[in-house]
Amino acid sequence: MSMKAAVFKEKNGKLEVVQMPIPEPQAGWVRIKVEACGVCHSDYFVKYGALGNTFPRVPGHEVIGKVDKIGEGISSEEFGIGKMVGVGWFGGNHCGKCGDCKEDEWVHCKESYVCGIHYNGGYAEYMVAPADSLVPIPDCMDPVESAPLLCAGVTVFNSFRNQNIKAPALVGVQGIGGLGHLAIQFCKKMGYEVIAMSSGNSKEQLTKQLGAHHYVDTSKDGYIDKVKSIGSVKCILVTAPFASVVPGLLESLGTNGKLVILAAFKEPFNADSITMIGGSKSIIGWASGDSRDSSDTFHFARNNQVKPMVKAFTLEQANDALDGINDARFRNVIKM
Template identity: 35%
Template sequence: MMIKGYACQEKGGRLEPFEYDPGELAADEVEVEVEFCGICHSDLAMMDNDWEMSSYPFVPGHEAIGKVVAVGNRVSEARMGQRVGVGWQSSSCDRCKNCGVGKESLCLNENEVGQTIVGRNGAWADRVRVQSGWAVPIPDALDPSLAGPLMCAGTTVWSPIRHYGVRPGMETAVLGVGGLGHLAVQFLAKMGTQVTGLSTSRSKEKQTRELGATDFIATKESPEDLKKAAGRFDFMISTVSADVKWDDYIEALSPGGTLVICGIPDGAIQFIPFPLIVGEKSIGGGRAGSPSDTQEMLEFCATHDIAPMCEQFAIEDIDRAVQHVRDGKARYRAVVAL
């Protein structure tokens, strides 16, 4: 059976209708009939070969929601018809020490680990394939038309929040209230922390407070407010892709506080080490989590009525939708309906 999708034929090319033969379904895989799929900046980076690992023709899409319509011969038939989500990572080795303790996203056998849109076709198509463990069940309480971005943006901020031990009562901050940041604000608020939104201007203040933030600092309009926050935050998560004055944000950490970087800055991260040392502060990285991390996040969203803010497009309008995201106009995620 041919899979029908939209592919770019060359670096930075337009998306065009495309069909391909996926071959035989692997024994440990499921095939998912795609209902909705988000548009992530990682899709655009792969379309443009920014990371020098794209191959063409290329079908993007790694924030998919759909139903299992076929299973490999090592996968339970009980999964047939199940609504699932598919994110960035599509497989893991299931035998290394990290896979053995629920850290499949940190699988040590990198040469075997599959990414949904690296070396294979993604979910801007009627169907997509993924190792069964990475097809994460979607709770009935979640709107499938909105859930797609949770599979990348959501798990990318949820996982470090959990892995770095955020607890109720902490003072937390979210640097960059956009596609990832607006979800981090909701997670941290519903977890019982006191959340501060950090953004360059006050244009997002009202909405950030509506999402659960108890404070807001406009870092460029009111830089003095950031200076006043010195020593305040137990945990800060950065979702920005721009370079910032990292020393200012390290200064805002409380003694023993942690800054987690999820967004990918344009250049090298530079900072003065002395405040980090004397304050026993730390800087860490955060990435999309394991299937169990993502499942926990989805259940949390279902329980606390958390959803991404999405703009909807038909798959036939995929080029317009992609340009909308490229232009930075999406508030805060874009989703296509297949």
């Protein structure tokens, strides 16, 4: 039995849609009949082999589908045939024994896999994944509309909820793309006052529709004073990958403010230590979340109508979906 998959056959190559054998789930794994897979900037890491993946490799780590076959040792009550599940960046296989696992930090376990990097991901009709990577998806949620919650969604929701900032504090979302358009919705619905921050004013209207209370154009001189005039910003989620924005955002923060870096910059950034010390400010990174965090993300999104804005593509259009990611408003999704 064979299936269609979009695969990087070699480093730096284009995606090619090929026939491959349908994978069999080993013990502790399940097979998923994929219904939708979101397209993420990190899928380029797979193309370039940047995180050490081998080729050929099927990318895709925002996968939603139905359990189709279960490996040995999987409880059919939890992940029975036909159950709707998701797999995100955290691809399971945490060891349960190391220091990070003992601190419940599955994402940081050295044994943990990344879906679409260490094993084939969701740009395919079928895939297999370890049980600890699986996220139960509420039946009422549309696979295409909700797939981006498995990477973009959990990254903004989980990073922000762990900053321990008291609502209704003033918070900022820098960058209005795949992550940012979700961050605005989550922060607003978690009870915060939200400043959307982006270069230019083309996205201002849209950020208001998404729930932002304020908009600041970070390409304008004096934007830092504008942010400060709104109030004391306790946290800014940095979702667009431009290292040059860091000094200004750091200055924009209020006392005890946190700059949470969620975008991977191509180059190092500068940060002024006096600004950090003087305002007791911090800059931190955050590694998305695991399958349990994704499950919380889905519950919150369902209960509060947080919705990714998506454009659907077929598997044959996988290259268009990936190459068009920078123009996307806001997340491209492959629909099987």
